[in-house]
Amino acid sequence: MIPAVSPVLYAGCAAACLAWSMLVLAAGRGRHALLPAATCFLIAAWAAAVALMPEAPLAWPPGGLEVLRNAFWFLLLLALGRRVGGAQARPLLRRFALAGGIAVLLAFATLSAPVAQALTTNLLGSPIVLARLALVLLVVLLAENLYRNADDGIRWHVVLPCVALGGLAAFDVILYAHAALTHELSPILADARAVLAALAAPLLALGAMRDRRWRRNPSVSRQVVFHGATLLVAGAFLLAVGAAGEALRHLGADWARAAEIGLWAGTAMALAVALSARSVRSLLRRTVVDHFFTARYDYRQEWLRCVTTLSAPDVAPSLRAIRAIADAADSPAGALLLREGAEAGFHWAGSWNMPGEPVSLADDHPLILELRGGSWIVPLAEQDAPELRQAFGQVWLAVPLAHHRDGLLGLVLLAPPRVPLPLDGEVFDLLRSLGREVAMFLAERRAAERLAEQQQLQDHAQRFAFVAHDVKTVASQLTLLLANAEHNIQDPEFQRDMLLTVRASATRINTLIARLRQPEGAEIDTTAIEPLARLRELAARSAHPVQLEHDDRTPLRVSMAAEAFDAAITHLLSNAAEASQPGEPVRLRLQHGQQRVVVEVIDRGCGMTPEFIRDHLFRPLATDKPRGSGIGAWQARELLRRAGGELAVHSRPGEGTTMRMTLPACRDPRNDASYSAPHSAEAALP
Structure with a gap:
């Protein structure tokens, strides 16, 4: 071995193999990860021992760790062969195990022989070389047999361990064969073992982590x-x-x-x-x-990403629906087809990085039938759906949007992913779940839109109901005027009153028409009015006797449109007159507080029960009058609430009713002093 190079090479090999063994333990699943991790660790221990004793790589402890390393190679391949070979391979594996056990025992037994004598004599007959040569030959044969006999479906799991361990063992065969022929260890081949082991350790670790039985998700994040x-x-x-x-x-x-x-x-x-x-x-x-990683997806992150995408502001709902599914499949483009209400077929509703073409698919289209109501995800081949490919280009996958109540709402067409994605059960399950979530999102959007439309229709209906009730009041006044005109048409004073009444009725009708034309949600033009003046005018126009009462405090003004104030008072006076006996006046009382104005409409009619007030009085279109509309009291309360006021009811059966209106006051800037004065009352006006 080369003294200046060997320690560095083997030390680097030891560090690399130790890191890979720790990674296998971190990514492994329980006891299934121990054997491959121990194999990598023994390679690291052997390399570290050789780095410390480069001058005697076959002596103890480097030689003993080498034999133990080779034994674990053999043991790992046996375990892998037992798993993938089945019952047919067990007799052959038993023979391999017996031969390997004998070779391991002989290799350990030769460690007691003097290494110096073995290196100076004929290495071809040395027990050290023969025993180790037999062991690595068995490893090569076992790796070759395991790879050759593995089925195509499971060969993917064994190829990396067989290549890594078989390659290391084959190189050791070359090393020991060269030593037997040349009577010495080749320094270059011996140092090359460190490089080869450092390169083979990642293959062994990756092979272990590719096997899902040996693997679990690491504790670190993706x-x-x-x-x-x-x-x-x-x-x-x-x-x-x-x-x-x-x-x-x-x-x-x-x-x-x-x-x-x-x-x-x-x-x-x-x-x-x-x-x-x-x-x-x-x-x-x-x-x-x-x-x-065991699972292809981090489902927590996928769920959060889907929720974030669907709730993104200032993005069209169709784009959100497409992105929520396309990002999970790593697709760069997509299109959305939806069923529009009760219409037949599925129509284009949006595109992301795809052309926007008005494409429609009938309910009996082969693609729609193949989706099977949203339970299947359909990969699209080149010959499938030519009209979709003509409109959108390359289409890879059709993901159904299935709703639990409405059925198949639509489908998302995805372009091919940036990197080829194997379509397996895990991918289909995720896309199917995301499709259901997107379907719920779209269904809720549709429900919200329908609710908004119904709310608009309800607002329009309310406005028409208000107008119809006011028109009824004007019609009653004109009917009464016509009835009196037959007897008093020649009276000049009656003619003047009739002209004023007709002019007021025309003004009222024009105001109602303007209210109908007013845009929904427009601000109501409110002005500061003086309630006392308005009450006097309304009492004078009433067909039923009205007794107006008020205190003598400084008049306060209220911020409310004059026509709204008049409409509320008119409704309450009309109801009070209908409840009173003919000729019995209705009391109209005005009181000024510190920051509020109180108007009370009092009658001595039959009164109402608390249950009727709670359940029927303010319910629109609910009435017990033969010719009533059931919106007078409700409209009066709504008009007062819009002005910041409130309407309270005090009534007992047989004692009459008091309708108490409370409005916030705005003080007249012309008068800043207030004082109390004796109560005054105006005579009942016919």
């Missing part, structure tokens, strides 16, 4: 493993470029330095392009996941 692998690949690439640059420097030519600088600049550009390309990142992520 992001840490992915970024670590990225740094490792980038570092290896930089080392290779550095070696190439060093070779150029040793050429000594004038252009070598320029070539080295250009090589480093090109390397930096290549790394920038590779690390920024999603296809390269996808390939690296796929490689890391396939070799280091």
Whole structure:
């Protein structure tokens, strides 16, 4: 062995193999990971022992660790053959085990012989060489037999261990055969064992982690493993470029330095392009996941990513639905087809990185039938759905959007992934679950849109109901006017009153028409009105006697539209008049508080029960009057609430009813003093 080189090579081999053994333990699953991890560890221990004693690699302890290392190679291949070979391979494995056991015992027995004497005599007949040569030959034969007899379906699981251990054993056969022929160990071949072992250890570790029975997810996150692998690949690439640059420097030519600088600049550009390309990142992520993790997906991260995508603001719902499924499959583009309400077929509803073509699929389309109501995900071949390929380009997969109540809502068409993705049960289960989540998202969006439309229709219906009730009031006034006109049409004073009433009715109808034309949600024009003046005018226009009462405090104003205030008072006066006896006046009382105005409409009618007030009084369209509409009290309360006020009811059967309106007051800036005065009442107005 080369004294200056051997310790360095074997020390590096020991460090690399120790790291791989720890990785196998971290990624392994219980006891199934112990055997491959122990095999890597023994390679590391053997290399460390040779690094400490490079002058006697066959003596103890390097020689003993070498025999133990070879024994674990043989044991690992036997365990792998027992798992994948079945009952037919067990007789052959028993014969291999017997021969291997004998070879291991002979190899350990030869360790007691003086190594110096073995190295100075004929190595062809040395027990040390013969025993170790027999053991590594058995390892080579077992690896070859295991690979050759493995079925095609399971050969993928055994190829890496067979290549790694069979290659190491075959190289030892060459080493010992050369030693037997030349009567000495070749220093170059002996040092090359360290390099070969360092290269074979990753194959052995990866082979162990590719086997799902030996593997569990590492405790570190996938992001840490992915970024670590990225740094490792980038570092290896930089080392290779550095070696190439060093070779150029040793050429000594004038252009070598320029070539080295250009090589480093090109390397930096290549790394920038590779690390920024999603296809390269996808390939690296796929490689890391396939070799280091049991499950292809981190389902917690996939779920959070789906929720984040579906709840993204300022993004069209169709794009959110496509991205939620396409990102899970690493697809760069997609299109959405949806069933529109009761319409037949599925129609284009959006595209992401695909052309937006108005494509439709009938309910009896072969692709729709193949989805089987949303339970199957359909891979699309070149000859499938030519109209979809003509509209959207390359289409790889059709993912159904199945809803538990509405059935198949639609489907998402995905473009081929950036890196080829094997379609297995794990991929189908994830995409099927995401399809159901996206279907629920779209169904909720549709329900919210229908609810908003119904709310708009309800608002329009409410406005029409208000207008219809007010028109009914105006019609009643005009009917009463016509009835009185037959007897008083010649009276000049009646003519003036009739003209005022008709003008007021026309103004009221124009106001109602303007309210209907007002956009939904528009601000109501409110002004500061003086309730006392409005109450006097309303009492004067009432067909039923009204007795107006008010205190003599400084009048306060309220911020409410005049027509809204008049409508609320008119509704309450009309209800009170209908409940009162003919000729019995309705009391209309105005009181001023510190920051509020109180208006009470009092009648001595039949009154109401608490149950009627709670369940029926303010329920729209609920009435017990033969010709009533059932929205008067409800409209009055709604108008008051919009102005910041409230309507309270105090009533007892047989004692009458008091409707108490409370409105926030805004003080008249012209009068800043208030005082209490004796209560005054105005006479009942006919």
